Amino acid sequence: MGKKILLEHIDKPGIKSYEVYRQNGGYNSVEKALKEMKPSDIVEEVKKSGLRGRGGAGFPAGMKWSFIDKKSGNPRYLVCNADESEPGTFKDRYLMEFIPHLLIEGMITSSIALESNLGFIYIRGEYKWIKKILEQAISEARAAGWLGHNILGTGYSLELVVHPGAGAYICGEETALLESLEGKRGNPRIKPPFPAVKGLYGNPTVVNNVETIATVPWIINNGGDAYAKIGIGRSTGTKLISACGNINKPGVYEIELGLPVEEFLNSDEYCGGVHNGKMLKAVVAGGSSVPILPAELFLKTKKGESRLMSYESLSDGGFESGTMLGSGGFIVYDEDQCIVRNTWNFSRFYHHESCGQCSPCREGTGWMEKVLHNLESGHGKMSDIDLLWDIQKKIDGNTICPLGDAAAWPVASAIRHFREEFEWHIEYTHEAQKRNYGLLKSTKEFFAASVV
Amino acid sequence: MKVTIDGVEIEVEPGTTIMNAARKVGGDIVPPAMCYYTSLPGSGGKCRACLVKVAQGSTADPRPMPKLVASCCTNVQEGMVVQNITSPEVLETRKGIVEFLLINHPLDCPVCDQAGECDLQNFAFDHGRQQTRYDFERRTFDVINIGEDIKLHMTRCILCYRCTMVADQLTDGREHGILWRGDKSEISTYIQKAVENDFSGNMIDVCPVGALTDKHFRFRNRVWFLNPMDSHRDCKKCSGKVVLWMRGNEVYRITGRKDQYNELKEFICNDCRFENYDVKNWIIEGPREIANESVINSNHYEHGTKALPKELFSKINNEKWENV
Numbered sequence A: 001m002g003k004k005i006l007l008e009h010i011d012k013p014g015i016k017s018y019e020v021y022r023q024n025g026g027y028n029s030v031e032k033a034l035k036e037m038k039p040s041d042i043v044e045e046v047k048k049s050g051l052r053g054r055g056g057a058g059f060p061a062g063m064k065w066s067f068i069d070k071k072s073g074n075p076r077y078l079v080c081n082a083d084e085s086e087p088g089t090f091k092d093r094y095l096m097e098f099i100p101h102l103l104i105e106g107m108i109t110s111s112i113a114l115e116s117n118l119g120f121i122y123i124r125g126e127y128k129w130i131k132k133i134l135e136q137a138i139s140e141a142r143a144a145g146w147l148g149h150n151i152l153g154t155g156y157s158l159e160l161v162v163h164p165g166a167g168a169y170i171c172g173e174e175t176a177l178l179e180s181l182e183g184k185r186g187n188p189r190i191k192p193p194f195p196a197v198k199g200l201y202g203n204p205t206v207v208n209n210v211e212t213i214a215t216v217p218w219i220i221n222n223g224g225d226a227y228a229k230i231g232i233g234r235s236t237g238t239k240l241i242s243a244c245g246n247i248n249k250p251g252v253y254e255i256e257l258g259l260p261v262e263e264f265l266n267s268d269e270y271c272g273g274v275h276n277g278k279m280l281k282a283v284v285a286g287g288s289s290v291p292i293l294p295a296e297l298f299l300k301t302k303k304g305e306s307r308l309m310s311y312e313s314l315s316d317g318g319f320e321s322g323t324m325l326g327s328g329g330f331i332v333y334d335e336d337q338c339i340v341r342n343t344w345n346f347s348r349f350y351h352h353e354s355c356g357q358c359s360p361c362r363e364g365t366g367w368m369e370k371v372l373h374n375l376e377s378g379h380g381k382m383s384d385i386d387l388l389w390d391i392q393k394k395i396d397g398n399t400i401c402p403l404g405d406a407a408a409w410p411v412a413s414a415i416r417h418f419r420e421e422f423e424w425h426i427e428y429t430h431e432a433q434k435r436n437y438g439l440l441k442s443t444k445e446f447f448a449a450s451v452v
Numbered sequence B: 001m002k003v004t005i006d007g008v009e010i011e012v013e014p015g016t017t018i019m020n021a022a023r024k025v026g027g028d029i030v031p032p033a034m035c036y037y038t039s040l041p042g043s044g045g046k047c048r049a050c051l052v053k054v055a056q057g058s059t060a061d062p063r064p065m066p067k068l069v070a071s072c073c074t075n076v077q078e079g080m081v082v083q084n085i086t087s088p089e090v091l092e093t094r095k096g097i098v099e100f101l102l103i104n105h106p107l108d109c110p111v112c113d114q115a116g117e118c119d120l121q122n123f124a125f126d127h128g129r130q131q132t133r134y135d136f137e138r139r140t141f142d143v144i145n146i147g148e149d150i151k152l153h154m155t156r157c158i159l160c161y162r163c164t165m166v167a168d169q170l171t172d173g174r175e176h177g178i179l180w181r182g183d184k185s186e187i188s189t190y191i192q193k194a195v196e197n198d199f200s201g202n203m204i205d206v207c208p209v210g211a212l213t214d215k216h217f218r219f220r221n222r223v224w225f226l227n228p229m230d231s232h233r234d235c236k237k238c239s240g241k242v243v244l245w246m247r248g249n250e251v252y253r254i255t256g257r258k259d260q261y262n263e264l265k266e267f268i269c270n271d272c273r274f275e276n277y278d279v280k281n282w283i284i285e286g287p288r289e290i291a292n293e294s295v296i297n298s299n300h301y302e303h304g305t306k307a308l309p310k311e312l313f314s315k316i317n318n319e320k321w322e323n324v
């Protein structure tokens, strides 16, 4: 069994309730943070822990906290990003739904560190019932004296507000989220200024993912050094992975970073292998935005090393032969899945979710979707492949926010690695409407070689 | 601060954007702007037409920036080295931007009032490719009236957000301006509220394309057949400094005064713009040099005295005029 930090108590009956959560050591970190530590000590511990943002970009949390402007004397805000809408990612939902007090405890300790007196949890609009769960948890915590005015008699006060989104993926981008929270249209802002300097209502703000914040209580209780000992290299600690697709045991798993991908995929403790005894075709390792990899590049890096579930190992080889840990949305494709169809499906999502502010993303995402739809429905031309490549290249890196890149990467990686399948789709139009391409030649060779 | 743009070194104030530094130099190295507008705070960053390459971030940190940056909203640093037209990557990307802006654009220039003074037309002419690679149905919208004086051809809109920013500045209430998202976005009729404002006509002038048009001028003439005349009147609401677009002694339309980047420095009121078509209401200063050369207007504006009706001369007492 790997180390469990976030899900340590998840199976305790009644852990959703305040009483059981408290009996299992819940809210101890708040007491410690308020009575035994200075805010700067907490920031220091989080820095030492090496905790990296779990929302996708993997930016070190302690460093982000230390950028926050405390000198201006303006109010500071902590905003929890619970907008979780990336296709394939459903880990925050699990935490909030089944152990809501962990997030509330994390919000309190993180707010203490940032010396903030007002915090927001911006939750995906479709998670309506979870909003109620969180609000219930907040009122329980308040009744127990962990929130409100003059907490534990220390003079520190904090209020938390849960705010629902209205069904837009783009509002998960931190600056669009802040706009939305302010009641405006959810368009990403042009950076700089970064939220740490000018965030919510123009005041210094930290935006962190649910999982990032929920990790803070453990770090306060056990120390940053203890956290840094878990995991591998600069990928410290544990990570929630939401696994889905053609596997025997889809679900949310907490893994120690550095776990070999093969073990994660095949062991019964986690995914339990590809279902129905099928062959592995491809994996999207970190949510729909990260590059898709064919089985052989997913299992082994270009250098021939076994890949690990860590930021560094998954991105080994750059975009040429690697991918990213992203937000931990792990999607598995077996030999019967169609990459062209999958790519079209992803592009449809990004087209639908583009805010439309900047021209490459607004126009390019729709164009890619239309071309891919043609390919998938048997109306493609050979030149469409190069056209798609050119469109994604003109979007990538040229937009206001990373949604443009996120729309470009799945298309780029699908063409980079699965070009032969695209060509087959166009050349054998009728057959492609009846059956799927199956494994790439290189994947078949890889598996043939590893059997010997 | 010293910056180098396409090999030209220039000294600018800290806090200057790359765009404005380039404009200080002028000429070909000025990046095209389809959304940035000097007098509209918050504008810029959206069209991505002005992307440039930063080959050296600053003297202190000489690393190049990893991505192209929007020159209209990136400040210069001491020792920054910028490449605009000297970077093939920038030019290639710009070609892509034109293409993106055009895939859903009707390109109905022959029946578009903006033709001849259209930023998109110029941009496409300078950077576009000859043929479209887009063979899908284009997005279309119905033409709508917004208020008495303005018509919106949403189909031609490039979503630069300028008009919504004008609307924002005119009304106390917050204006959302845009409805829906992605390529379904459209200018919201919320701006109807702003349209009742005395300065709403400026939305027509800030629009880089033929999406917002002057209902009094629609289809009446081609801009390159008209004589632009700097003129003014006493106005309680605005500076009263306008351009009369005339043919013979008939005033076809009235606009604010645009500079070489097609920007108004002063907004004018609707009284001046829509209510004073009688030439007698104006003091004519003289013909306006149209600094912003465009594809269609080049050599078409008839400068000079000859084309001007005699009876106007009595009003003219301007040095510039006498020197012509």
Ligand SMILES: Cc1cc2nc3c(=O)[nH]c(=O)nc-3n(C[C@H](O)[C@H](O)[C@H](O)COP(=O)(O)O)c2cc1C
Pocket (backbone or CB within 6 Å): A052, A053, A054, A055, A056, A057, A058, A059, A061, A081, A082, A083, A084, A085, A086, A169, A170, A171, A172, A173, A174, A175, A207, A208, A209, A210, A212, A213, A401, A402, A403, A406
């Ligand atoms: C289009 C888009 C959607 C995003 N959606 C989410 C999201 O749902 N949840 C999240 O935590 N971060 C999301 N992010 C990342 C956030 O912008 C931000 O980096 C993150 O909330 C920072 O928290 P962290 O440092 O704790 O990871 C998204 C980013 C983009 C560009």
Ligand code: SF4
Pocket (backbone or CB within 6 Å): A170, A187, A188, A353, A354, A355, A356, A357, A358, A359, A361, A362, A399, A400, A401, A402, A403, A404, A405
């Ligand atoms: S990249 Fe897309 S989502 Fe992001 S600001 Fe531009 S149009 Fe909006």
Ligand code: SF4
Pocket (backbone or CB within 6 Å): B105, B106, B107, B108, B109, B110, B112, B113, B114, B115, B116, B118, B119, B120, B121, B156, B209, B210, B211
């Ligand atoms: S807006 Fe410009 S490019 Fe578009 S139709 Fe009118 S003149 Fe042509």
Ligand code: SF4
Pocket (backbone or CB within 6 Å): B156, B157, B158, B159, B160, B161, B162, B163, B164, B187, B203, B206, B207, B208, B209, B211, B212
């Ligand atoms: S109507 Fe004109 S000014 Fe307004 S957003 Fe569209 S192109 Fe820009």
Ligand code: FES
Pocket (backbone or CB within 6 Å): B032, B033, B034, B035, B036, B044, B045, B046, B047, B048, B049, B050, B051, B070, B071, B072, B073
């Ligand atoms: S002018 Fe800079 S992005 Fe539009």
